[in-house]
Amino acid sequence: MVRFDRERAETSAIRLHDCRQQLTGAPPCDRGWAPAHLEMNAALLDPPEDIDGVVARLKLIQVILDSLPPGPGTNRVAAFNALYLTITEQVQAHLRGTDVTDPVFLEVLDVEFARLYFTALASWGAAPGVDTPDAWEVLFRRAHDHRISPLEAAVLGVNAHINHDLALALIATWQRLG
Numbered sequence: 001m002v003r004f005d006r007e008r009a010e011t012s013a014i015r016l017h018d019c020r021q022q023l024t025g026a027p028p029c030d031r032g033w034a035p036a037h038l039e040m041n042a043a044l045l046d047p048p049e050d051i052d053g054v055v056a057r058l059k060l061i062q063v064i065l066d067s068l069p070p071g072p073g074t075n076r077v078a079a080f081n082a083l084y085l086t087i088t089e090q091v092q093a094h095l096r097g098t099d100v101t102d103p104v105f106l107e108v109l110d111v112e113f114a115r116l117y118f119t120a121l122a123s124w125g126a127a128p129g130v131d132t133p134d135a136w137e138v139l140f141r142r143a144h145d146h147r148i149s150p151l152e153a154a155v156l157g158v159n160a161h162i163n164h165d166l167a168l169a170l171i172a173t174w175q176r177l178g
Helices: 006-022 037-043 051-067 076-094 103-124 134-140 150-177
Strands: none
Touching: 037 051, 037 103, 051 076, 051 103, 076 103, 076 134, 076 150, 103 134, 103 150, 134 150
């Protein structure tokens, strides 16, 4: 029988995090959402409670990301946000359709899933010492890296959202719904 060694797993995760920090490839960058950090902080204050709130928040975040220098269409995080907004609007449109057998579960899952993205955005703009999940940091560090295409950036965001956030969103959904 193999037993889970939590201390060894945590040590390995810390070592992996430290090694990732040393990797080159992403240009040096400042954390945060300057010069729109106040707008982003305000947008991320209160988590949405329903899918309509998620869509509204994604739209607001899109405006903020598109306002960052050097101009609209240049921020790689905005590429992911635009894709995520489109997907969420599709979920919203089909949520009450006959093909959805449990709309309450799906809406709560969508909200919990989005909250994790919003938390990652907030952590990137927080004071030093606040950790951003590694999966999200890969995208956020490349916000102005024009060596990657908007499509590649969107894939980085999808990877972070699915591989890091989905399991956490499912747990939060089950906890909320009992």
